[in-house]
Amino acid sequence: MSGAWVAGTTRARALVRRRLGEAGVRQLARAGSFEAAVVALSTGPYGHDVRPGMNPARAQQAVAATLMWHSRVLAGWVPRQGADVLRLLARWFEIANVDALLHGADERFELGSLATSWSRLSQAGTPQALRAALASSAWGDPGGDGPREIQLGMRLSWAARVAEALDPALPWAAGAAALLVARERFLERRELNPRASDRVTTLLGAKAPHAPSLPDMTARLPVAASWALEGLDEPEHLWRGEVRCWRRIDRDGHALLAGSAFRLEPVVGALAVLAADAWRTRAALARLARGVRDDDAQA
Template sequence: MSGAWVAGATRAKALVRRRLGEAGAVRLARSGSFEAAVETLSTGPYGHDVRPGLDPVQAQHAVAATLLWHTRVLAGWVPRQGADALRMLARWFEIANVDALLAGADAPFELGALATSWSRLSRAADPRALRAELASSAWGDPGGDSPREIQLGMRLSWAARVADALDPALPWAAGAAALLVARERFLQRRELSPRTSERAAALLGAEAADAPSLADLAGRLPVAAAWALDEVDEPEQLWRGEVRCWQRIDHDGWALLAGSGFGLEPVIGALAVLAADAWRTRAALARLARGVRGEDAQA
């Protein structure tokens, strides 16, 4: 075991202290106001980017930016294999930047060395050019140049690569893909393009990707993905699957951290725990901004 892995794993276990935790998220949800919650976050583990006076969109972005900062810090402590794994997981931030680009907004996240293809994608003048850049990059061709096709294609491409490259993250990627397909087809009632359907089939199986109903989809999913749709009987209940997905990521992350080794697993585990904490925090802020207080602000 190299000294870099020992240093990286040690740093990963130290970084997980930079979170609110479930009890802290409950306290945040009980804040007297959204503004009070932001003030609290500015003096805690999200203080790297959260500042008093941020509006709801800015505050949620700042929480995610702090997660990205933690990821960049961790990538600097691990050997190349670990940095490559973190870059793979950090593609969510590149997806978020492309979402902003498609919406005509400024890219919200500075990716630095964690970027996959952002320097090229950021120069695309329109969705057609963006598709061309994606097709010639590690993301692959999304199958169309509409914003919807680009966004779905990138998400499924990311899920497939995570599932293929990182064994501990396979059920997270497969479960998230199942939720994405279910939301698109049965909640939004929009059929998948041929390329998107092909990508979904690679992760979930052809029978699942073509399922005629939510119940059929749930029954046809492989074990690695089926858990995400447990107790989800109607499309309007898919939010339960998202909550379950983040709960599993958090639980599995702690299990990876609890191992006795100093390799890749505790590094992935630390990022999983930090990502789940950021999700809880952002969800609480979103609900508080709508005037919802109490523990329900985490849902």
């Protein structure tokens, strides 16, 4: 047994206690105002980055930045194998940075040693240059230089790589990819470019991405992906699939944390639980910013 795994797993289990949890998010959702909720967050588990007075966009960014900080902390405690997996999972933050770059937003996540290609991507001055930088990196060619093609291509690339490298995350990645493709085709009414179609085949099969309707797509999906879309017959209901995905990630994360083993699985489980908590918290903030005070909210 590696001493680094003992230290990393112990640290991961300690970090899991630094979250709101479902009860805490419900309490946050009952805050008198968005401003009051931000003040409460600044004194709790998300106080590393959340500050009173933040606007909705910055507060949600700060919640995610705390998750990024937890990832960087964990990467410093685990062996190289674990750090490589955490770097792979942290590609979400690199995707978010590229989203900001494409839309001219100023906020960026500090990736540190968990960056994949951000130092190169951040220098791209045009969408064409960004596509070229992606094509020559671990991300691969998104198949187009339009903002949506780049965003979708990066997400599908990430999902495929996570599914390939991390067995416990296969259903998370496959389910998320199914939702992405379903939203693109049946809600946004956009067909996948050839590169995106090829990339998603390993996760969803060859037939599902080209199905004529949402129920047909669900029927053609492998079991690892179909769970995310089951019972969602209308594109307007796809948001429920996202909620379902995060609930499964949270549930599976807790299962990976169970037991006393010192290895990769509890570290991944801890990050999954923390990520689900951050998602719930960000969703609660978004509702409060819209003036929705939901006493029974489930983010």
